[in-house]
Amino acid sequence: MKTVKLLLSFALATTLFTSCYTEVNIDDEPTISINQLLNSYELWYVDINNTKGFGETPFLQKAFTISFRNGIVYANNNIVGLGNSGNGFGIDVGEYNAYEMILDVTHDIDGFETFDVYQIDSNTIELYNLNNDTSYFLDGYQRNNFDYDFVFYDNIHYFLQEYEAWEKTYTSEFGAINEFDNENYLQFLAGGNDSTFQSSQNETGTSVNNLIWDYTGVYGVGDVSGDLYLKTLTLDYNFFDNEYFELSVINDGKIELFHPSSETIYEFEGRGYIQFLKSSGDIKGKTESLEEKKRKFRKDKVENPRENTRVN
Numbered sequence: 001m002k003t004v005k006l007l008l009s010f011a012l013a014t015t016l017f018t019s020c021y022t023e024v025n026i027d028d029e030p031t032i033s034i035n036q037l038l039n040s041y042e043l044w045y046v047d048i049n050n051t052k053g054f055g056e057t058p059f060l061q062k063a064f065t066i067s068f069r070n071g072i073v074y075a076n077n078n079i080v081g082l083g084n085s086g087n088g089f090g091i092d093v094g095e096y097n098a099y100e101m102i103l104d105v106t107h108d109i110d111g112f113e114t115f116d117v118y119q120i121d122s123n124t125i126e127l128y129n130l131n132n133d134t135s136y137f138l139d140g141y142q143r144n145n146f147d148y149d150f151v152f153y154d155n156i157h158y159f160l161q162e163y164e165a166w167e168k169t170y171t172s173e174f175g176a177i178n179e180f181d182n183e184n185y186l187q188f189l190a191g192g193n194d195s196t197f198q199s200s201q202n203e204t205g206t207s208v209n210n211l212i213w214d215y216t217g218v219y220g221v222g223d224v225s226g227d228l229y230l231k232t233l234t235l236d237y238n239f240f241d242n243e244y245f246e247l248s249v250i251n252d253g254k255i256e257l258f259h260p261s262s263e264t265i266y267e268f269e270g271r272g273y274i275q276f277l278k279s280s281g282d283i284k285g286k287t288e289s290l291e292e293k294k295r296k297f298r299k300d301k302v303e304n305p306r307e308n309t310r311v312n
Helices: 002-027 034-038 148-154 156-161
Strands: 043-046 065-069 072-076 091-099 102-107 111-121 124-129 134-141 163-171 185-189 196-200 215-224 227-236 242-251 254-259 264-273
Touching: 034 091, 034 102, 034 111, 148 156, 148 227, 156 163, 156 185, 156 215, 156 242
Parallel strands: none
Antiparallel strands: 043 065, 043 134, 065 072, 072 091, 091 102, 102 111, 111 124, 124 134, 163 185, 163 264, 185 196, 196 215, 215 227, 227 242, 242 254, 254 264
16 A cells, blocks of 8 residues: 555655646747847848738838848848948847737828737748738848849849939940940930930030930839840830840949840949838939839830830
8 A cells, every 4th residue: 555655655756747848848948029029130122022011111122121120120221232231230220119929100291000019930020011911021131141243233224223324434435336326315214104204405414403305214223144344225115116224333433234125235334222211202403393113013124115215
């Protein structure tokens, strides 16, 4: 009888010990707070093509990267200066408060937005905006391993839009005479269908404000297989067909256009830099209202061009 009691007592003690140990282990399991999550990476790349939903959150729609630092939201809204502006973080665009996997952002211009935050994997988070039923997916990076060059060249069409005009500053002496020789200014417009360009034959040296844009058409930027740094640019001119170029970036304010059909090289320099600070109405050096720049999924090619007209 004593043997049976001893065995029962031992079994009970073992069960209680195991239960107690398991409970302590659950209580001590480490967790990560939302602030730790947001600060685990210096830059959050806004993967705009992975957005789910039909709404838009303005400050995320225009940003390439977002950063959360000590209650301040920073954003890289421009391709020009990417990697240099704000030591890589971009500019201060608002404030945030994070608690219980909820992120509240008060943007300086666009106002208040609140998000439910979900950790998708080790470096991806989802920001779900209940007000417009739309999710944005952000990929985390440190500044020292973020490929600024890739983002720059993957978004050349936005780079082209960040100047009021591109002025022709050089034409090679070699190359056949062609119609494009007469075009001295180009402009790539943001907003709308995000594929509209204008050109002008005004004399070089003309003030941007005095330019007469006498042609409007559609344009496309394409990739060159195996070469990240070379792009194609197609300008749709109805009256003398499409003009096709190989586009190279010389620096943040100068591009080179090689015209294969004539073997002519042109250089264009940006005039009137447009810094997208916080909204379309808050643009450095600009007083007129511009259609808001926003990122969206687009196909970089010219298809089904609309009617184009040159103003005589």
